[in-house]
Amino acid sequence: MPRFSVIVPAHKVQAYLHECLESVLGQSFSDFEVIAVDDRSPDASGAILDAFAARDRRVTVLHLKENVGLGPARNAGTARATGDYLLFLDSDDTLAPGSLQALADRLKETAEPDVLVYDYARTYWDGRVVRNQRAALLAQDGRPAGPLDDRPELLRLLPVAWNKAYRREFVQRCDAAFPPGWYEDVAWTYPLLLAARSIAVLDRVCVHYRQRRRGSILRTTSSRHFDVFDQYDRVFAFLDRNPSLDGWRPALFGRMTDHLLAVYNTPGRLPRSSRGLYFQRCSLHFRRYQPQEPGPRPQGVPGVTRRLLVRLGARQVFDAVRAANALRRRLRRLVKDTSRAAREAGLRLHYRIQRHRPLDPDLAVFAACRYGGYGGDPAALEAAVRDLAPHLRTAWITTPAYAHTLPRGVRRLQPGSPAYWTALARAAYLVNDVNFPHAYRKRRGQVNLHTHQGTPLGRTGLDLQGHPAASAGRDFARMLAHTDRWDFCLSANRHSTVVWERAYPAGYTTLEHGRPGNDVLLRADADDVRRIRAGLGIPAESTAILYAPAHRDYRRGFHPPVDLVRLARELGPGHVVLYRAPDSHAGTATLPEGLPDTVLDVSAHPSVQELCLAADALVTDYSPLMFDYAGLDRPIVVHAGDWTAYRAARGTYFDITTEAPGPVARSEDELLSILTTDTWRGPRSAQLRAAFRAHFCPYDDGHAAERVVRRVFLGEDGGEPAVLPPERRTPAPPARP
Structure with a gap:
């Protein structure tokens, strides 16, 4: 019995299916099965699924005889699943690296809950990656897994199936199934959250939710958006069958109202001829399910007014209020833009005037x-x-x-x-x-x-x-x-x-x-190294590994190429991993949340030189930092698992795998093997590093800044200090020789 059953329904997704399945099959955690469901797709999706199944025994493919839609296709996959937990992944989305390991660890920490809710990030066709705006609701604040009463805020999350792991026995006990039609996640998500005896959260982005430029259901103009009413009928029918859950009616009523109006207010979803009928259905649902004991009132007067107008069915007034609010926002933007333009014009004039004044x-x-x-x-x-x-x-x-x-x-x-x-x-x-x-x-x-x-x-x-x-x-x-x-x-x-x-x-x-900038690496002493390490929270007796991967031009966003949780676990006690994302992704890189204390995210640290001084060794792939770190004469390991792809996308000036400053790993397993033995600091490593230093660090002697200042700012052409030969240089000593 595998730990996870990952259910992937596919219909007209041939352009995205490879990336989706590879994101699952490439996970460091391997105890899972993939149930791929070909929903009678008219394109090559079925053939792609069969090709994956032929090369990986963990993939099982179901070919449906007719197109049944997303919900029933998921049901078909669920019926074949054997895993402890069910995961649903839409076939145009992907799993973030290390996600399954993080899920397995969190499930164990929280005593096998019925449901584990995790986070996602939207990935846009233009390369942007934006984390869920309500990620704070998933904060791991020490609360144990418990019923929804302990975390009512989870109802504010997007009601989707693919941001949760469900214990299969729990799903079977509830006799849960996805209904037909669009917005099928609504009638699945809310009843299961209400029925769960234990819900845990994982504050980590595990799914990359693709925002397709074309072809998305949410961007399709269709009368099938009316299916949303049927889905909420099913939710409230579930409440009718379970009177003990009646206290949740106000909250679900509020979520329903917001959702129905979001469909109405989003341009391009409803055919123009059906908007009036849709608003009438909104009004009927409002009156049908409005609880006798209302929940929290919407924030502000506009929210209260909106609900009143929906209840009365006053569509024309509702649209007029919306138009007035939109006009007010446009006028605000216009004033802001005009003010900005006037300021910029003033600054341009100011700059022209200043250019006529003498240089300082x-x-x-x-x-x-x-x-x-x-x-x-x-x-x-x-x-x-x-x-x-x-x-x-x-x-x-x-x-x-x-x-x-x-x-x-x-x-x-x-x-x-x-x-x-x-x-x-x-x-x-x-x-x-x-x-x-x-x-x-x-x-x-x-x-x-x-x-x-x-x-x-x-x-x-x-x-x-x-x-x-x-x-x-x-x-x-x-x-x-x-x-x-x-x-x-x-x-x-x-x-x-x-x-x-x-x-x-x-x-x-x-x-x-x-x-x-590298002068400090040659001028710092042992006291400086101890002070910097103490400030970073590195225990005096620990070996610190600085992991600094490079930006990939061929990937959207940035995700560490190495599973940081696994790296920390394999290194074991007595080691600290300092993780630094590329400068272009500092603050935006997706990281596993709940990392062990031995992994420190130092991406925002203001001085990369201090990080170099603190580290006993550097692990990188293609980052320019390796050239600077080499001047310290400390071990460097190159992790070049995607060297061919990187070189093809970016182009390189030489082959780092043959002219490396230390051992080269072609896979994560090989990297861990190097780091958990003495290979990373052995004699061969020192030999490679010496050749690399001679080639790329000929002038890093601690006096580069002085030479530049005397040449450029003091005009002493030819009077700069001579470069110290390598044998006279004294790089800062490592904390652990």
Whole structure:
């Protein structure tokens, strides 16, 4: 008997079916079966299901003789299921990596509840990934599994079947089945939540809910949307059969009213000729099921007015009120947009005026990571300017959210403010690791220093042409116009120099001086390492592994390629995993919730250099961080499970699997084998790392920032400090040799 039965009905989904099934079959937790139901699909869906079944014995395919619809197709799959728990996955959606393991762990923690509710994220055709707006309702706050009375807020979640795991014996005891028609999830979800003796929650995104550009039922204009009335009839009939649940009528009445009106108010669902009849049905349902003891009143006067108008069947007044509210919102937006346009026009005029004023020879302006916090090469240079060129005033461009990262005394410039545009117009020196806005126009006498963001493995700049997955939306002509502003371009090694000059062709001077941001890695001592680890909460006796995967251009959103729960479990006691998402996904990457205490999400930590100092080893795939970390001479493991796909989508400058700074793992199992033995820190690892350091860290000696400041800000061409040879460098020692 498998732990899970994953039921996947399929009808006209051939474009999405491969991704759906692969997301299930590729799970790290393997104790499951897939019951795939071909609902007499007219496309190749049935053949695709058969192909999966032929290669994986966990897949069973049912071919229905006629098209019965989503609900009955799920019932057919349920009848064949043998697992402890039932999961329903729509065939255009996917399971997030590590989801089944997380579900299995949570079911065990909560003593096998009847229902486990988990979270989802909407994935849009344009690449956006947006987590459920009501995710807070799934907070794991220590409450044990219990009936719905203990978590009434769960009724506010979307009434769908695919965000829950159901104990199969519980479903059989309730004799539950999906009804025919659209909105079938309503008549399944509410009765089972009410009947469950124990409900647990998992605060983790397990399903990626695809928002299709075309073809979705919810975007189809049809009279079948009237099926929603039948589904709520079934819900209230269930209450009639179970008088002990009568106290839930007010809450369900409120959910019904909101749902019925959501269908009415959503453009494109109802044929224009049937809208009047639909509103009449809403009014009938309102009067039929309105409880004698009303529940909580809707928030605000509009909610109260809306329910009154529905009860009276006053459709024309209801539509007029809706139109008035919509007009009010449009007017608000218009005023806001007009105000914004006037402000922008004023700022443009202000900037033009400031450009006619003399340059300020003592002002240097810095920015990094698209106006993020104080960090990277620009931060190291700003600190060196204050130390070596105290006659210069410095300012850092960032938002209030990152103000706390600025050293005391460093002036903050608010992006887009008058002071910001004044600084761009008058500063003698401008330093950034990305480009300043297109509206900025470089003046004669201004010095622009571009630092980049590390040594490139994946292609960049003009070299991205021919790689549409990575270059989508890029304006190469605008990029070159920005590049023409640069006076100096920093390079950490000869490899970077060659790449920059080809990928960003312009008249700048390349400064092969090393990465200023890495100076701290050569200057920190054992006390610094202990202090940083203590601040991160790393026990003194633990081995810290920094896991820093790279962004994938061929995937929507970002999900850790390694199962973090499994990684922590396999490493065992005495280890801490520091997980850092790519900068472009910090704060948005999907992570398993309820991770063990030995996994620390450090994606928002302001200093990646501090994380490097704290870590005893680095695990990465294609992140530029490996080039920086190599300067510490600490072990590095490369996890290149999808190297072929990454290289095809992004393009690379060399093969990291043959020129790696340490052992290379081609799978998660191989990675765990390396980390749970001495392979990751053995003599072969040291040999590979030494060759890598010699090639990519020739100038990382702790004095890169000084060389740049003396060359650019003090004009000492040729007077910069000589580069220390490798044998004289002393990287910060690891906490655990």
